Amino acid sequence: MYRLTILTVLLVICYVSGQNFIQRTKRQSGTGGLKSGYQPERVDDAVNWVNQFLNTTQSNKPSGGFNLDPSNVVIRNSSLTRPVTPNKFDDEINSTFVEKPCVTEGGESGVCVVYYQCDPQTRKVIGDGTSLIDIRSGNVECVSYLDICCKLNDRLPVEPQKTEKQEKDAEQPQQAQNEAKPSKNPSVSKECGWNDPSLFVFQPPNQDVSDRGVYANYGEFPWMVALLRKSGTKVWVQNDYIGGGAIIHPSVVVTAFHKLLQVTPNELKCRAGEWDTQTDKEQYGIQERDADRFVSHEEYFRASVYNDIALIFLKAPFELTSAPHIGPACLARVMPDAATCFSMGWGKDVLTDEYVNILKKVKLPLVEHDRCRELLHTNTRFRHIPNFVLHESLTCAGGEELVDTCRGDGGSALVCPIGHRDGKTRYAVVGLVAYGLECGKRDVPGVYVNVPHLADWVDRQMRAEGLGTDSYSF
Numbered sequence: 001m002y003r004l005t006i007l008t009v010l011l012v013i014c015y016v017s018g019q020n021f022i023q024r025t026k027r028q029s030g031t032g033g034l035k036s037g038y039q040p041e042r043v044d045d046a047v048n049w050v051n052q053f054l055n056t057t058q059s060n061k062p063s064g065g066f067n068l069d070p071s072n073v074v075i076r077n078s079s080l081t082r083p084v085t086p087n088k089f090d091d092e093i094n095s096t097f098v099e100k101p102c103v104t105e106g107g108e109s110g111v112c113v114v115y116y117q118c119d120p121q122t123r124k125v126i127g128d129g130t131s132l133i134d135i136r137s138g139n140v141e142c143v144s145y146l147d148i149c150c151k152l153n154d155r156l157p158v159e160p161q162k163t164e165k166q167e168k169d170a171e172q173p174q175q176a177q178n179e180a181k182p183s184k185n186p187s188v189s190k191e192c193g194w195n196d197p198s199l200f201v202f203q204p205p206n207q208d209v210s211d212r213g214v215y216a217n218y219g220e221f222p223w224m225v226a227l228l229r230k231s232g233t234k235v236w237v238q239n240d241y242i243g244g245g246a247i248i249h250p251s252v253v254v255t256a257f258h259k260l261l262q263v264t265p266n267e268l269k270c271r272a273g274e275w276d277t278q279t280d281k282e283q284y285g286i287q288e289r290d291a292d293r294f295v296s297h298e299e300y301f302r303a304s305v306y307n308d309i310a311l312i313f314l315k316a317p318f319e320l321t322s323a324p325h326i327g328p329a330c331l332a333r334v335m336p337d338a339a340t341c342f343s344m345g346w347g348k349d350v351l352t353d354e355y356v357n358i359l360k361k362v363k364l365p366l367v368e369h370d371r372c373r374e375l376l377h378t379n380t381r382f383r384h385i386p387n388f389v390l391h392e393s394l395t396c397a398g399g400e401e402l403v404d405t406c407r408g409d410g411g412s413a414l415v416c417p418i419g420h421r422d423g424k425t426r427y428a429v430v431g432l433v434a435y436g437l438e439c440g441k442r443d444v445p446g447v448y449v450n451v452p453h454l455a456d457w458v459d460r461q462m463r464a465e466g467l468g469t470d471s472y473s474f
Contacts, residue, residue: 102141102149110151112142115201116283118150146201146281190320192248192472193330193418193426195220199283216344216361218275218282221427223247223329224344224359226271227259227312227411234288236277238355244345244412246329246429247272248472250317252465254331254458255411256432256449257296257310265291265312272318272326277346278357284325289314295461297454305447306391308434309454311461329413331472332428332452339366341397341416343433343446347408350440355408362405364397364414366430367445372396379444380437393453395431396445405446406439414448418474428474 100112141149199219204210210217216224227242242263245255253270260268268291275282292315297307320326343362348355367375373390382388390396397414398404405412414431431448438444459469 100142100147104149104151108151110149110154112147113150113155114281114283115146115148117156118148119154119156144279144281146276146279190327191426192328192474193223193415193428194327194421194424195222195427196324197423199325211340211342211363213361215356216275216359219325220361221342221344221359221413221415222325222327223413223429224272224274225253225255226274226346227253227255228269228271228288229263229267230269230290234286236274241346241355241408242268243347243408243410244433245270245312246413246432247318247326248328248331248458249462249467250320250328250471251314252462252467253312253314254329254429254432255310255312256308256434257294257300258302258305258308258434259411260294260296260310260312261302265293268312270312270314273323274346274359275325276358282325284323287318287323287326289316289318291315297457304391305394305434307393307454307457308449309393309432309451309457311458313465328471329415330418330426330428330474331455331458332416332418332430333455335395335430335450335452336366336416339416340364341366341414341430342427343397343405343409343412343414343431343448345405345409345412345433347410347412348406348439350402350404350406362398362403364403364405364446365400366416367396367399369395372445372447375399375443375445376437376447379441382437390447393450394434395448395450395453397431397448399443399445400440401442402440404436404440405433406436409433410435426474 102110102112104110196219197217200217202210202213202215202217204213223246225245225247227245229240229242231237231240243255243259245253245259248254269288270291271286271288273282273284273286292313294310294312296310299307300309301307318326320328341364343364344359346356346359349360369390369392372395373388376382376390376396377385377388410433412433413429414433415427416430417425418428419426429451431451434447434449436444436446458472462469
């Protein structure tokens with residue numbers, strides 16, 4: 001009897017609460033989860049009504065009954081702001097783009113768009129790439145530094161890009177492509193060594209500012225390749241990053257051989273077209289190719305890093321025709337007497353001792369061979385070697401305070417300008433990052449593979465493969 005009394009009281013309370021809920025619902029909207037005007041006639045009807053009420057107001061009710069455990073609540077994110085345009089991580093990210101209103105510097109209404117979707121005259125707001133901090137702030141009204149506030153009538157029609165996966169699927173299955181031998185003479189429609197300023201993100205006021213940039217501009221060094229361990233994803237995983245290399249042919253990458261000692265060809269892929277590893281908003285997508293085999297110099301000497309050069313032959317060639325941000329490098333035949341050159345990579349920054357996200361650009365003076373030997377013998381641990389010799393297969397650059405390539409940059413190219421045309425600059429590879437005794441220490445140059453000294457070896461390997469040397473000659 002006591003239990004029945006308690007049950008009755010509870011049901012009456014639920015009934016009264018339900019009636020109040022129905023009346024509030026009718027006053028507010030005229031409709032509800034229950035039919036309006038519902039009046040339970042018996043206690044059983046009241047119990048059914050209560051269950052219906054609970055089911056209506058608890059969307060994640062489990063089969064076993066009503067449960068208020070917050071861990072059972074499903075939260076759906078409806079505020080993502082990544083672009084719907086295909087991205088370099090294509091199957092890894094599925095997101096929705098919401099246009100964000102903004103006000104331009106001229107006080108006019110606009111929307112935040114990716115930089116290349118706005119008139120080129122508006123792109124100059126993106127900065128010059130000389131600061132490690134400022135470029136990440138971007139437009140204060142837009143989320144990403146690659147987004148700018150664009151007037152509606154300045155927006156450019158941009159056709160959706162096909163992802164590399166879509167392009168491959170349209171031609172042939174990915175697996176068949178990877179297993180196929182590369183064509184002996186794939187189309188090489190580009191002259192080696194040229195960059196394309198029309199792709200640039202940063203808009204420096206002059207060449208001097210550009211040369212001092214902390215970051216490389218987008219498309220500034222189109223031959224640059226990241227060597228990565230295969231991990232089943234296109235998302236950049238720092239632990240998969242091995243070092244750098246340079247495209248010298250659609251099917252061939254040149255690098256320092258010591259970077260390949262930690263992987264087999266089956267474990268390696270080469271990524272071209274990369275720039276900022278943490279975003280997918282660049283104008284063109286990346287391309288990845290699996291390594292087929294390595295060929296290293298037969299006189300490589302590991303202890304002293306002599307003849308530290310290797311060619312990576314790919315299972316399939318890079319597609320260059322529709323990729324203005326990817327192209328072959330030129331190989332120098334002679335070392336310039338004196339020049340200001342550049343290296344690049346995603347290795348550690350000298351100032352922060354952290355791996356960079358955006359491809360860095362390091363301005364370096366070449367150091368004459370005998371002068372370099374003297375500096376290394378005087379200012380490093382090599383002072384303990386009485387008869388230290390810098391091998392002829394090595395060369396040097398740098399030696400300026402806090403300006404240097406560093407850990408993780410191994411295999412990346414050292415390039416010097418060899419020509420200019422229509423605002424473009426042409427470079428030739430004179431070195432590959434071999435080793436450094438300290439990063440950014442004054443009067444301690446970095447040591448690089450002497451590419452002109454080893455160019456004949458490269459020629460022999462290319463001819464043996466039937467590929468020729470035209471792709472990297474100038």
